[in-house]
Each structure stands twice: as C-alpha cells, then as structure tokens.
Amino acid sequence: MFTESSLIQNLRQAGLRLTPQRVAICHLLVGNTEHPSAQQIYDQLRPEYPSLSLTTVYNTLDALVALGAIQNLGNDVSGTIRYDAETSPHANLICTSCNRIIDFHSPHVQALTNEVNDQSGYQIAGARVLYYGLCAECQQLTQPNL
Ligand SMILES: [Zn+2]
Numbered sequence: 001m002f003t004e005s006s007l008i009q010n011l012r013q014a015g016l017r018l019t020p021q022r023v024a025i026c027h028l029l030v031g032n033t034e035h036p037s038a039q040q041i042y043d044q045l046r047p048e049y050p051s052l053s054l055t056t057v058y059n060t061l062d063a064l065v066a067l068g069a070i071q072n073l074g075n076d077v078s079g080t081i082r083y084d085a086e087t088s089p090h091a092n093l094i095c096t097s098c099n100r101i102i103d104f105h106s107p108h109v110q111a112l113t114n115e116v117n118d119q120s121g122y123q124i125a126g127a128r129v130l131y132y133g134l135c136a137e138c139q140q141l142t143q144p145n146l
Helices: 004-013 020-029 038-045 054-066 107-120 136-142
Strands: 071-075 081-084 091-095 101-104 129-133
Touching: 004 020, 004 054, 020 038, 020 054, 038 054, 054 071, 081 101
Parallel strands: 091 129
Antiparallel strands: 071 081, 091 101
C-alpha cells in the first residue's frame, strides 16, 4: 500500500499538476479497501470539489496505474472498472451479486508470481488474480426460506 505522499510524488513525477482535486483523489485512495470505480470517487469528492470533472478522475487514475501506484482490477460484473490501492501481490474476490470486492492475502499468490516470473521468460510487472462468486451475505439472501 502506497502512502498518500508517495502517490502524490508519483503524480508529480508523471508531470501532472498537483491540483487540490488530484491530491483529494490520492487521499481517498490511500487505505481504501472498497475498490472504488472512477464514478464512485467522483461522486464522493464532488460535494467538496464542485469543479472536479470525471475526466480528471480518469486521468489521475490512469496516471497512477501507469506508474504502478494503484492497480486496475478490470471490470466488475456491472462492467465498471474498479481500482485497488493495494499493490502487493494478493488475490481479489468479487461478488457476482452485490459487486463487493475484497482483498485476499495469501503467500501462495506471491509464490505463483515468482514461479511465473522464473519460468515464463516474461518480466512480470504485476498480476491480477480475481475470483468470482457469491459472498457470504448474498448466499444467505438467495437461500430459500425453509
Ligand atoms: Zn455479495
């Protein structure tokens, strides 16, 4: 997990101007375990930053992804791209009903990454390990009442 100041440092290195909006996006991402979409970030910050545009949110997220400071998790089941501020090797679990995404830490993820790195001939820059299924809460909701 990057700190807020290291995210800001990354943006500066990418040549982006450090506007209060961009700093606020970094602030929102650090320690965030919700795996937000660009739209969710925009909706959360808009009340405090009325001049914020969705384009700025996307540009900032794209820059941070390109720098390896955050991870693009790909689309959730509604087709929305979600982002993860946790960049250490771990798996993600996505609920196909409520779209919740959680982190799953296991030393096996790092071991698998090492194995792929050693045996594929690729220089691995990152990994996206995503499991799909019903979370515990949604399983209860879909269970028939007996
Ligand atoms: Zn769920």
